[in-house]
Amino acid sequence: MSPILQAVHVQKYYGAFQALKDVSLSVDRGEVVCIIGPSGSGKSTLLRCASQLESIDGGVIAVDGEIAGFRRSGDTLVPLSDGQTARQRQNVGMVFQRFNLFPHRSVLENLLEGPVRVQKRPAEDCRREAMALLERVGLTAKAASYPNELSGGQQQRVAIARALAMRPKIILFDEPTSALDPELVGEVLSVMKELAKSGMTMVVVTHEIAFCREVADRVVFMDGGAIIATGSPEDMIVRPQNPRVASFISAVL
Amino acid sequence: MQDLAGIDVQRLRISRPIPYRQVAASALLLAFLAFVAHAFWVGAIEWHYVSDYLFSAPILKGVRGTIVMTVCAMVIGIVLGTAVAMMRMSANPALRWAATGYIWLFRGIPALLQLLLWFNLALIFPTISLFGFFPVNTVDVMTPFVAALLGLGIQQGAYTAEVVRSGILSVDRGQMEAAQSIGMTRLRAMLTIVLPQAMRVIVPPIGNETIGMVKLTSLASVIQYSEVLRTVGDVYYANSRVIELLIVAGIWYMVIVTVLSIGQSYIEKYFSKGWGRAADVPKALSDGPAAMGAA
Ligand SMILES: Nc1ncnc2c1ncn2[C@@H]1O[C@H](COP(=O)(O)OP(=O)(O)OP(=O)(O)O)[C@@H](O)[C@H]1O
Ligand SMILES: [Mg+2]
Numbered sequence: 001m002s003p004i005l006q007a008v009h010v011q012k013y014y015g016a017f018q019a020l021k022d023v024s025l026s027v028d029r030g031e032v033v034c035i036i037g038p039s040g041s042g043k044s045t046l047l048r049c050a051s052q053l054e055s056i057d058g059g060v061i062a063v064d065g066e067i068a069g070f071r072r073s074g075d076t077l078v079p080l081s082d083g084q085t086a087r088q089r090q091n092v093g094m095v096f097q098r099f100n101l102f103p104h105r106s107v108l109e110n111l112l113e114g115p116v117r118v119q120k121r122p123a124e125d126c127r128r129e130a131m132a133l134l135e136r137v138g139l140t141a142k143a144a145s146y147p148n149e150l151s152g153g154q155q156q157r158v159a160i161a162r163a164l165a166m167r168p169k170i171i172l173f174d175e176p177t178s179a180l181d182p183e184l185v186g187e188v189l190s191v192m193k194e195l196a197k198s199g200m201t202m203v204v205v206t207h208e209i210a211f212c213r214e215v216a217d218r219v220v221f222m223d224g225g226a227i228i229a230t231g232s233p234e235d236m237i238v239r240p241q242n243p244r245v246a247s248f249i250s251a252v253l
Numbered sequence: 254m255q256d257l258a259g260i261d262v263q264r265l266r267i268s269r270p271i272p273y274r275q276v277a278a279s280a281l282l283l284a285f286l287a288f289v290a291h292a293f294w295v296g297a298i299e300w301h302y303v304s305d306y307l308f309s310a311p312i313l314k315g316v317r318g319t320i321v322m323t324v325c326a327m328v329i330g331i332v333l334g335t336a337v338a339m340m341r342m343s344a345n346p347a348l349r350w351a352a353t354g355y356i357w358l359f360r361g362i363p364a365l366l367q368l369l370l371w372f373n374l375a376l377i378f379p380t381i382s383l384f385g386f387f388p389v390n391t392v393d394v395m396t397p398f399v400a401a402l403l404g405l406g407i408q409q410g411a412y413t414a415e416v417v418r419s420g421i422l423s424v425d426r427g428q429m430e431a432a433q434s435i436g437m438t439r440l441r442a443m444l445t446i447v448l449p450q451a452m453r454v455i456v457p458p459i460g461n462e463t464i465g466m467v468k469l470t471s472l473a474s475v476i477q478y479s480e481v482l483r484t485v486g487d488v489y490y491a492n493s494r495v496i497e498l499l500i501v502a503g504i505w506y507m508v509i510v511t512v513l514s515i516g517q518s519y520i521e522k523y524f525s526k527g528w529g530r531a532a533d534v535p536k537a538l539s540d541g542p543a544a545m546g547a548a
Binding site: 051052053082083086087089090092093094096098100101102103104105106113114117118119146147148162163166 | 425427428430431432433434435436437438439440441445446449450524526527528
């Protein structure tokens with residue numbers, strides 16, 4: 001079975017600055033991969049490239065065997081149209097550090113926007129599914145509320161439900177708890193743990209080392225735009241083999 | 254310093270001195286209004302002309318002309334302005350330059366001059382056609398209505414473009430990204446996610462511009478479009494009741510602007526959906542992750 005997400009020799013430049021240096025990463029179905037590393041190491045950039053919010057300058061990214069953003073014609077990659085790229089993005093859910101819920105839509109409408117208006121699935125089915133998702137994140141009572149009426153933790157749980165409502169093949173989390181007050185971090189992490197248990201394929205950029213250790217199947221350490229080391233939580237966090245990983249872990253713990 | 258212990262606090266009363274300054278200001282204001290009203294009353298104004306003409310057929314025709322022109326020119330201005338704002342923020346440099354050039358040109362030329370240019374287009378282009386097809390005489394097409402509509406609508410588009418652009422810039426970039434992450438194209442995300450939020454910022458200045466447009470339509474009287482100032486003029490050329498009829502026009506402008514202001518507050522309320530005061534919701538009411546079960 002092919003991996004759900006496959007990045008091969010990915011290069012990304014911002015002007016002359018190289019933000020991703022030859023990054024290769026493969027995530028299997030049902031796998032939970034946590035990415036850690038110092039600030040500015042390219043973690044967000046990698047997720048943004050995988051979700052096609054940024055274009056890449058070299059290498060290939062494939063989602064479930066389908067090349068992202070390009071059509072292969074012989075040995076050349078031809079960029080896809082905006083519409084085709086948008087269709088591919090439906091397979092990749094994204095949860096942002098600052099939630100990015102649509103403030104002019106109620107919680108339920110936030111969940112329905114994608115499946116009903118973009119994917120054009122039957123409204124009644126979507127509504128039932130959305131309510132089930134809200135129950136899963138513990139927010140049934142907030143269906144009619146607007147995002148600005150919710151706490152940060154509740155907003156992030158809605159954002160996770162919104163991503164799930166698209167039935168994505170993989171969900172990418174970019175520091176989902178970094179914008180939260182400390183007492184609200186737990187409720188978001190517990191939703192993510194439940195999601196991981198349910199078999200969702202996830203890539204999580206996070207500074208929550210304890211979460212990585214408990215939930216991750218694999219931990220990836222990035223620094224300076226490159227993947228420096230990858231391994232089990234045991235090898236990466238509990239007893240880091242690589243000296244750079246070891247000094248990072250001891251600094252954040 | 255006094256010691257409170259020696260005072261029967263129960264007996265103390267707070268005095269309310271008369272606010273002389275406020276009374277004086279109010280009296281001055283009333284006196285001024287009385288003076289103005291008196292001046293108008295004793296002035297050589299035949300008020301019954303005002304009431305006679307306020308609802309007369311030619312005046313109402315002019316009022317309708319003013320309203321129709323305001324609405325049509327604003328629709329053109331808003332559609333054009335929104336398109337140009339999006340072009341100006343496009344990744345395509347040709348679109349950006351075209352938008353910038355349009356704004357530069359049509360904001361730079363006085364509105365009256367633009368009306369006259371459109372109205373006299375026949376002087377340089379006696380006929381106009383679509384790449385040689387459907388040729389028509391310019392004088393037949395460029396009626397006062399069309400010339401005024403083009404002149405006012407196109408220059409309004411240049412102003413509206415900047416208003417819309419500032420509205421779009423006020424919306425967090427993350428909104429576009431979140432919309433894209435659920436599979437929307439950029440255009441769709443712009444129209445259904447970003448622009449509706451930008452409206453909160455866009456509506457107040459557009460309301461301002463609409464009120465400005467009501468009065469700007471009076472320029473169209475110069476090219477024989479029958480809006481209220483022109484029909485009022487037609488009447489006073491005949492009966493010489495200049496001030497009375499100008500007062501009639503003034504009353505109608507005030508009525509239109511008042512109605513528009515009320516409409517604006519409703520539109521603002523509509524687009525503020527979801528922006529109620531978040532602080533009103535007590536955090537403690539949040540239902541925690543207990544529903545998730547022990548994870
Ligand atoms: N739009 C951009 N333009 C220019 N440089 C950028 C841009 N986005 C990111 N960078 C640069 O790319 C590098 C990687 O950024 P990235 O956001 O991926 O880091 P990160 O690992 O997510 O860091 P953090 O933990 O602080 O979020 C940084 O040096 C950053 O300055
Ligand atoms: Mg980041």
